[in-house]
Each structure stands twice: as structure tokens, then as C-alpha cells.
Amino acid sequence: MKSFREHLEYWRNEPEPRRQRRALFIAFSFTTLLFILWLASFRLSASLRVTPTVEMTTRPAVDGASPASGQVASPGIIARIKAGWETIVK
Secondary structure, three states: OOOHHHHHHHHHOOOHHHHHHHHHHHHHHHHHHHHHHHHHHHHHHHHHOOOOOHHHHOOOOOOOOOOOOOOOOOHHHHHHHHHHHHHHHO
16 A cells, blocks of 8 residues: 555646646545535524523513512613603504
């Protein structure tokens, strides 16, 4: 069995058109493999995506607290919500 260096020497001694054809084939094969893996990653990420369900979005209150008591909102958002609510109520 030839060593890797012997294979390289054999390939270096081949005619130029054959070496270019081999280089093109190797580059095309590697690019095709990467493209297939890239496409497969989209399918994998789509299968791992979690879609929200009713059980995930509605949680029961803990110890009599409201369900949103653990969430934090900025004062600007709260002011906009109050202003929007006041226009709806009027």
C-alpha cells in the first residue's frame, strides 16, 4: 500500500489537464457535501422549533398572585398601555 506522500508524488507527475480535472472534481464534491449539510440544517432547525400551545401560554396563578406578577415592564410601555386603555374606555 502506498503512503500518502507517494500518492501525492504520483498525482504531481500526472499531466496538467488530468490534475485540473481531479482538482475540479474534489472541489465540486466538497462544495456539494457542504451544500447538502446546509440544506439539512434548515430541516433540522424546523423540526426542533417549538410552537407555543395553550398549556405553554397560560399558566395558573401561584399563591393568589396574578399570572403576570413575575414579569417586568418599562415605565414607558406601561404609560402607553394606560393611554391606549383610556382611549378605549372613553
